[in-house]
Amino acid sequence: MVMRSKEKPCFDLAMASSELSHPVVFTTTTQHVLPPSKYLIPAGWARFQLSQLINKTLALPQPTPFDFLVRGQILRGTIAEWCALNGVKEEETLEIEYFESLMPPKRLGSIEGEEWIGSVSCQAKGHILTGSYDSVVRIYDLSQNLLHSISGHTGPVTSVCWASPDSLTSRAVISGSHDGTARITPVPNLESQGSPQPLLSTASLLLHTSPLSSVAVNASGSHILTAGWDGLLGLFSTEIPQEDEAPLHVLKSHTGKITRGIFQKSGKTAYSCSMDSTIRMWDTELGVCTDTITANNRPMTDLAILSDETTLLASSSDRVVSLYDLRQATQSGPPPVLPHPSFPSTLCAHPTSSHKVASGAYDGFVRMWDLRSMKSPVNVFEVASKKGKDGKKILALDWVQGLLVVGGEAAVDLWKVSENDEVTRS
Amino acid sequence: MKIVRAIRQGRILPSKPKTLENKPAFYPLWDTPASDHPAPAPAPKPRLPTNAESYNPPEEYLPTAEEKKEWEELDKEDRERDYLPQKYSSLRHVPAYPEFINNRFERLLDLYLAPRIQRRRLDIDPDSLIPTLPSPQSLRPFPTYRSLHEKRHLSRARCVAISPDDEWAISGDDTGVVALWEVSTGHQACVWRFEQKVGSLAWCPRKDVLFFAVGLDEEVVLITPLYVKGVIASATKSLFEGNPTGSNTGGAVEWTAYRGTATSTEGTLQSIRLPRATGKVMQIAFHRKGDYFTSLSVAGSGTGQSTVWIHQTSKRHSQAPFKNVKGSIQKTLFHPSKPHFFVATQRYVRMYDLAEQRLLKTFMPGIKWISSLDIHPSGDHFIVGGYDRKLCWFDLELSDKPYKVLRYHARAIRSVAFHPTYPLFASCSDDGSIQIFHARVYNDLMTDPLIVPLKILRGGHAISDGLGVLEVGWLHSRPWLVSAGADGQVAVWCP
Numbered sequence: 069m070v071m072r073s074k075e076k077p078c079f080d081l082a083m084a085s086s087e088l089s090h091p092v093v094f095t096t097t098t099q100h101v102l103p104p105s106k107y108l109i110p111a112g113w114a115r116f117q118l119s120q121l122i123n124k125t126l127a128l129p130q131p132t133p134f135d136f137l138v139r140g141q142i143l144r145g146t147i148a149e150w151c152a153l154n155g156v157k158e159e160e161t162l163e164i165e166y167f168e169s170l171m172p173p174k175r176l177g178s179i180e181g182e183e184w185i186g187s188v189s190c191q192a193k194g195h196i197l198t199g200s201y202d203s204v205v206r207i208y209d210l211s212q213n214l215l216h217s218i219s220g221h222t223g224p225v226t227s228v229c230w231a232s233p234d235s236l237t238s239r240a241v242i243s244g245s246h247d248g249t250a251r252i253t254p255v256p257n258l259e260s261q262g263s264p265q266p267l268l269s270t271a272s273l274l275l276h277t278s279p280l281s282s283v284a285v286n287a288s289g290s291h292i293l294t295a296g297w298d299g300l301l302g303l304f305s306t307e308i309p310q311e312d313e314a315p316l317h318v319l320k321s322h323t324g325k326i327t328r329g330i331f332q333k334s335g336k337t338a339y340s341c342s343m344d345s346t347i348r349m350w351d352t353e354l355g356v357c358t359d360t361i362t363a364n365n366r367p368m369t370d371l372a373i374l375s376d377e378t379t380l381l382a383s384s385s386d387r388v389v390s391l392y393d394l395r396q397a398t399q400s401g402p403p404p405v406l407p408h409p410s411f412p413s414t415l416c417a418h419p420t421s422s423h424k425v426a427s428g429a430y431d432g433f434v435r436m437w438d439l440r441s442m443k444s445p446v447n448v449f450e451v452a453s454k455k456g457k458d459g460k461k462i463l464a465l466d467w468v469q470g471l472l473v474v475g476g477e478a479a480v481d482l483w484k485v486s487e488n489d490e491v492t493r494s
Numbered sequence: 495m496k497i498v499r500a501i502r503q504g505r506i507l508p509s510k511p512k513t514l515e516n517k518p519a520f521y522p523l524w525d526t527p528a529s530d531h532p533a534p535a536p537a538p539k540p541r542l543p544t545n546a547e548s549y550n551p552p553e554e555y556l557p558t559a560e561e562k563k564e565w566e567e568l569d570k571e572d573r574e575r576d577y578l579p580q581k582y583s584s585l586r587h588v589p590a591y592p593e594f595i596n597n598r599f600e601r602l603l604d605l606y607l608a609p610r611i612q613r614r615r616l617d618i619d620p621d622s623l624i625p626t627l628p629s630p631q632s633l634r635p636f637p638t639y640r641s642l643h644e645k646r647h648l649s650r651a652r653c654v655a656i657s658p659d660d661e662w663a664i665s666g667d668d669t670g671v672v673a674l675w676e677v678s679t680g681h682q683a684c685v686w687r688f689e690q691k692v693g694s695l696a697w698c699p700r701k702d703v704l705f706f707a708v709g710l711d712e713e714v715v716l717i718t719p720l721y722v723k724g725v726i727a728s729a730t731k732s733l734f735e736g737n738p739t740g741s742n743t744g745g746a747v748e749w750t751a752y753r754g755t756a757t758s759t760e761g762t763l764q765s766i767r768l769p770r771a772t773g774k775v776m777q778i779a780f781h782r783k784g785d786y787f788t789s790l791s792v793a794g795s796g797t798g799q800s801t802v803w804i805h806q807t808s809k810r811h812s813q814a815p816f817k818n819v820k821g822s823i824q825k826t827l828f829h830p831s832k833p834h835f836f837v838a839t840q841r842y843v844r845m846y847d848l849a850e851q852r853l854l855k856t857f858m859p860g861i862k863w864i865s866s867l868d869i870h871p872s873g874d875h876f877i878v879g880g881y882d883r884k885l886c887w888f889d890l891e892l893s894d895k896p897y898k899v900l901r902y903h904a905r906a907i908r909s910v911a912f913h914p915t916y917p918l919f920a921s922c923s924d925d926g927s928i929q930i931f932h933a934r935v936y937n938d939l940m941t942d943p944l945i946v947p948l949k950i951l952r953g954g955h956a957i958s959d960g961l962g963v964l965e966v967g968w969l970h971s972r973p974w975l976v977s978a979g980a981d982g983q984v985a986v987w988c989p
Binding site: 184201223224246247248277278279297324325343365367369385386387410411413430458459461463 | 660721725973
């Protein structure tokens, strides 16, 4: 009663505002469908009350948290606040879409190692590929058993990727290293027989005179893109020749260290970002730079493209991840950014969803973002640090359905990310 | 008619011409030119009477008996007012004023004794005295946060140097460990362990070869990092192969292969053995072209006799430019464009011409003990930091006194550094902070350089044994800062 009397003026306000109500229509693509009718929702309600409403109306066996999308934006405050911000009148009917909230990720396990992990990939189903600073590439299965190790590099391996991971005949591992070479290693048999198998690389791609920062393979597995600190991008064919391979094209325009080169899904376009604060787009057939995005004083550390290929994301050393819309011909004004408290070192877009991104930073936190609400990340989790050491920098991320692999200073961490039936927006 | 004729002929003058004699009989006596003295200040006006002084004041002005008694007991000087309100029903009951004579007398005394001077009031707005500086936000980019930090060393990290390609840094400490690490990730690629303390580190600025110099006790070791491949590696190796003409094998300084006791001798190219008892090499500075470098060794613990050597890597030849040096030398530097050489002693900075071998100028910073020196990449300005917390900016063209003295650090300044391409400089101090300044230098000789304090980077390094940040270095192409602290940490600061 004391509480009540104390809160009384507040309570009155709440009553006054809750008398205002919004007509709302709920839609969803999940299996929890509300009966289609118009609801009058008090304007003071926020996510929690709306979520409770759905849980109670449907009488769900176990409480499920929901998130709400109002005209493409995730509802973070009350409905009244949202309406005031967006200038929506009280009489207008709001269409609110709901979906199950992203549950906090669960840690599945980690692979401890002595040296730093420069790169991870989990594109081959059920296997984890890591490139380590002790110049060895390793393949693990999901229960963290070492299946294969590939040695041959003479410098730290900074980048690894799979070339056609599902094909038995042409499956190969591409690795790029500080020794200035990229190597192709065919892995015909992923399952090892007993002891870990050392594999030998068949070809090394020679172009760069400086350490490599990234290697990438296009979706069809026919071409390789290597990026080096010397500002060159090399485009190679994956057809393994008898000897060391010369590049099909050398893409030369960057004036600083290139930190990442990636392919578009079709393979016709490649993107690269560099420490000279530019993103360049390349025509891979002609080998020319078709477009350049210049950001002022923003040395880029990593680049990712959303699965619907409309937006490029670039992390930069001024602690932001910038979004560049590829549909717009010219950039008008500064790009929208995702703010980070620390140096963002790596980025990874969700394999299918077009608004989910994960970013790893030097403070040891992985941040998962929903691009419909850019102010703060949806989920934040911290990777473990090595015993007795405080370093937990994150250097690499990879995301496949339900699994997020984090590589860094301490170890490779495996996190289970709950995948809900995603709202696919046209 | 007669008169008319006479006037026409000029015999009669109608009006006599005015001469000096017939000046007017009356003239304005007071029309003297105004004196240049200021007009005497007017005497202060007597105060006007108030209601209480009326012969018939309202009741509320009349004092009570206690107030009356209190007023009478007070001394004349201490009274708040010099009268007591009194009430008379009509004007004709008012008696003669008893104080009249006294009042007149005092008024006269006031008029004739009170010094009346026109005081000119200084009417200055204090805000106008603050120079108008551009806001730091408009001068970006400059380092604002610590992007990575590593506890790289177990003892004090004395020195740090950045490779010319901006990708690698070396840091050295008091236990003799030299670590090579990647600037962007902080990954340690290689470690050399020497038995002596590391005094200084410097990268060769040449782009076609890649090596760095480590200053130890009576020895300078040139090392090439092992990651170097291809053309640069072979060029670096060939630079130190064979026996070039002119090398002084019999001189005081011996150029040999490294035979020391470092645990890892990978990549060591050359060892330069300085004469015995010259002490630790406290500083190595390369010439812009990378062929020459200077080493400064100080005997004892920083106070003894100092020796300066200039080494030439292509000829493997060393010479001492000064025969005998008075006092202890703190820093030496090459001028970035001219054949000039800067020597900072304990109190003064001297500029020598190396071609003509003579002293050009002596600069007096007014610092009790100079700790650091750096030259602006344009070569026209330099900054000097001192153990007495002062930082002085000198203009070579201007004078031998500092153009600006900045005293912003709470403890001794350890190192100062200009950015090679951006208009920035940084100073680090024993108070554990690094201060970033904007320093724009204009080509126009008439415009003074613009120095704007931008940012104090605190909390990056812990203070241990009274020592804070020991050295800072800039990346060449980006406004990133690398610092080494007494707590063994190295840190990278990003905008």
